[in-house]
Amino acid sequence: MDLKLGKEHEAFREEVIEFLKGWPLSGEETKLPQVEQDQIFRNQAIEKGYVYRDIPTKYGGSEQPHDVIKDTIIQDEFRKVGAPGNIFSIGAAMVAPTLLECAREELCDRFVESAIRGEVNWCQGYSEPNAGSDLASLQTRAELDGDEWVINGQKAWTSMAAEADYMFGLFRTEPDAPKHKGISYLLIDMKAPGITIRPVKQINGGLEFNEVFFDNVRTPVGMMVSERGKGWQVSRATLKHERNLIGDPNMLRNTYLALVELAKKTIRNGRPAIQDPRVRDRLAEIEGYVTTQEYSGLRQLSAAAKGEELKVMLPMMMNKLYSTDTAMMLTRLSQDIIGGDGLIAPNDAETAMAREVQHTPGRWVYEYTAAIAHSIAGGASNIQRNIIGERALGLPRDLRLE
């Protein structure tokens, strides 16, 4: 073990820190709207090769050699000063890498750049009312008519569908093939005639997810990623990127640090909650999980950098379940600390996770409910347990009831 960064990476960190002295912007530029300021700085960061490192320059990325350690240094340092780095969106985080991995050049040419710039919004059309965990049983079908696919059926729980310009999704194109082999991966213009979007209100009051209905919706044949019947494989590539997002140990650490702050500033029984031995004990217990996941992440990262992923398959498969359970514990403790304030529903700003309400009690109510969503979205916890049991521990597949 050697946790020092090494000369090259140490120098790289210095370089990044130096660059970040330019954030926030100064002078005239500070009068611009925040989004524009972000974009100015982001462009400078792309120029330096700090942002969109895996994206070719022709798509507006900085096309840097793959280096997970540098990626981590950049993330760390950008986060410390709150500088705008990679855009955090479905399009940037899931669509762009999937297209680059699986799609023909024309589709990449058309969609990658706008996705990473956040100019075009995307939504994920996988789940259906009758196809959730058993996703491969999905029934929304696409039939070929000339040089267009004609889509009929319904998607469910589609996050951000109402704001999205395009959907990437799975559709049954080969009804006679075995279930996994009859699925194709299509891109669809959300303004196409025949699409109806119905928002579904969530328990936290948000309107993030939607039902999407398809009534003879047309999309050109060129909008297929990979080939007919290969949609399932493509979706595995996307899922990998989604689970990485949900299992991100840095997100846990940030939430945990915020929880400690909450315990320091909330007065209970006449003293800061953090002085209560029960709170200290629970916080330290949760720290055990958070630190474990943080170091485990570091271990996986270093193995990946050496091309030794096989050595860390086990903890990698456990990331999502481990992080979700930890987030659940963590946000539950927040409810003990805020007490009666937990009886009040989060307001609109809190539900929108606005910056100025980062530490309000309502925000913690929102976080608590959000933690529940993580145990469902992106592969429910039981499905994770199946994967760990079967693929990592060599246990048999489920008993099928005849």
Place this chain on the structure above:
Amino acid sequence: MDFGLTEEQELLQDTLRSFVAGESPVSKLREICDSESGYDPKVWEDLLELGIGGLIVPEEYGGVEMEILDLALVSEILGEGSVPVPFLGHSMAVAAILYAGSEEQKQKWLPVLASGEMLGSIAYAESTDEGEIWEASQATTQLSDGKLNGTKRFVPHGQFADLVVVSVSGGGLAVVEIASAGAKLEPADSLDRSRPLSSIVFEGTPAQELPNADAAVVARIRDIGLVLLAADSFGAAWQLTRMTIEYAKERKQFGTPLAQFQGVKHQISNMATDLDPTRALWWYAAHALDHIADESEKNCALAKAHITERSMEVARSAFELHGGIGYTWECDLQYWFKRAMFNRVFLGTPSEHRARYADLAGW
């Protein structure tokens, strides 16, 4: 950056693993645990051949000069095999003399400890009117004019030790050569029979103070103990998980292997998920003891508290999933369960270390 083991470290673990499989299988464990003395020096002597008596001892004192992480990696394998050897107490005694001893004391004791000619242990625990004490800084045993007075409990392999490092009032440490000093030893009826415990009564027993036992050194010695306990529990709990996986694949009910019932499979997945990622936690803590001084104390407290606690949960599930057979003396599960119970309590319970963690975090 490299958050992984070197080839040498992997080799060390592989070598030990095959040694344990060959020389200290569970049949042997059972034999030793059921024997009158509860100890078979043969396994320990064979292990000493591999250099584990003086792993962290510099070469000039007859050791192999490795790091705390290496020591912890050995501990994991010994936990995995529930190997009935005095590694824990011996390693802590070695660390105490190495870090707190005078040059003369080091020359006198380190070579014979490294070779295994002498067996070391530590005597920290006391039961006082104020309650139980593990922290050296709170010890009440008196050392004056080279004589010890007081009673220590839970000395691991104490009845077989030649030399014992004793925590004394004022926060210091002293060394007693047990055989020649004539201290009164009372073997206890230990729950974990792979590491039998003794009480020792000192009544004017001659002892030598370790002159460099300042607060930081004493903390470091404790922290080494904590990380060894965490690694041992990690190994033991993984063994319990493996035994449960094997059993669930073999045992049939309702005409099918237990492992095919999803309730069983998920319980096993939870055991492994609670446990396996913590490997990075004790690796880090052990590594910090040699390389990241200002992070070691916190991380060792956390590793001990978290891993020994999680391991007990794993053990609990292991029993449940074995059904009635798991509850019998005949079943091997008990050895690892009791091993994990020892690790959980020895040097202080998880909640005590969490409380320490909270203080160290400045909360």
